[in-house]
Amino acid sequence: MLGKPEWFGPRKYTGWGATPRTWQGWVYVLVAVAPLALFGALPLSGSTKPILMGIWAAIFIVDFIDIILRMQRDERERLHEAIAERNALWVIIVVLAVGIAYQAAQSSVLGKPRIDPIILIAVIAGVIVKAVTNIYLDSRD
Amino acid sequence: MRTHIEFFRKKLGLTQEELARRVNVARQTIISLEQGKYNPSLYLAFAVTKTLKKRYIEDLFELE
Numbered sequence: 415m416l417g418k419p420e421w422f423g424p425r426k427y428t429g430w431g432a433t434p435r436t437w438q439g440w441v442y443v444l445v446a447v448a449p450l451a452l453f454g455a456l457p458l459s460g461s462t463k464p465i466l467m468g469i470w471a472a473i474f475i476v477d478f479i480d481i482i483l484r485m486q487r488d489e490r491e492r493l494h495e496a497i498a499e500r501n502a503l504w505v506i507i508v509v510l511a512v513g514i515a516y517q518a519a520q521s522s523v524l525g526k527p528r529i530d531p532i533i534l535i536a537v538i539a540g541v542i543v544k545a546v547t548n549i550y551l552d553s554r555d
Numbered sequence: 556m557r558t559h560i561e562f563f564r565k566k567l568g569l570t571q572e573e574l575a576r577r578v579n580v581a582r583q584t585i586i587s588l589e590q591g592k593y594n595p596s597l598y599l600a601f602a603v604t605k606t607l608k609k610r611y612i613e614d615l616f617e618l619e
Contacts, residue, residue, distance in 0.1 A: 488580035490593050 416477045417442045419485040424495065432482050446474040503540070510537055557617040561589040563607045578602040591619075 421439035422432035434440045453467045487495065510533050521528045564574050571589075575582040578599065587593035588603070595603070595616075604612050 488584050489596050489599060490584040490587060491581060 415480045416474070417481045419481050422481055422485065424482075424485060424487065424491075426498070432478070432485065446478075507537070507540070556591050556594055557619055558588055558591055559615050559617070560585070560603060560607065563609060563615065564589075567607060569607075574603070574606065577606045 418438070421434060421436045421442060423435040425431045425433050434443055449470055450467055453463055453470065456463065458466070513533055514529060514537075517529045517533075560574075564571070569577075571582050571585045575585045578585075579602075580599065584593065588595060600612050600616055604610075604615055607615065609615055
């Protein structure tokens with residue numbers, strides 16, 4: 415692929431993803447982002463511009479995901495990441511649950527059932543992933 | 556847990572960075588091990604023991 419995991423470190427304090435750790439990482443980010451601005455400025459017709467930008471962005475998004483997946487973490491870093499991700503997940507679940515409860519209360523007051531399906535799908539998807547992960551881990555160890 | 560990693564590491568003339576590279580962990584992990592702040596897996600404990608040329612894990616790690 416285009417970028418190397420050694421150029422980046424995991425993002426720990428500002429969300430998810432990776433942040434450049436070496437000058438090569440910063441060059442990678444520049445090469446990924448700068449042409450998008452350039453494509454925007456080019457006098458291209460109709461759908462050519464968004465298609466070009468879309469293809470360029472897709473290449474780097476896929477490559478960046480590959481970089482994140484290949485990033486090396488030792489056992490301590492993996493443990494810290496697992497704990498931090500677990501805590502973040504609990505907060506997200508609580509907020510989603512509050513959101514669902516609020517929408518349910520609001521819709522019962524208004525007499526019109528309306529709960530955002532995306533929130534429900536997110537919670538259900540999370541439950542499924544957790545179950546599958548535990549099944550896999552139990553069978554492995 | 557108390558460790559004697561720093562003592563034996565310096566005895567061998569290794570920096571934290573070098574030891575980290577040899578056992579394939581981050582330098583911060585070696586720092587945490589030396590300060591007794593992180594309890595390693597058995598695998599890592601054995602790897603550090605072998606790298607520092609000690610025979611027994613107990614030579615490096617002491618349960619408090």
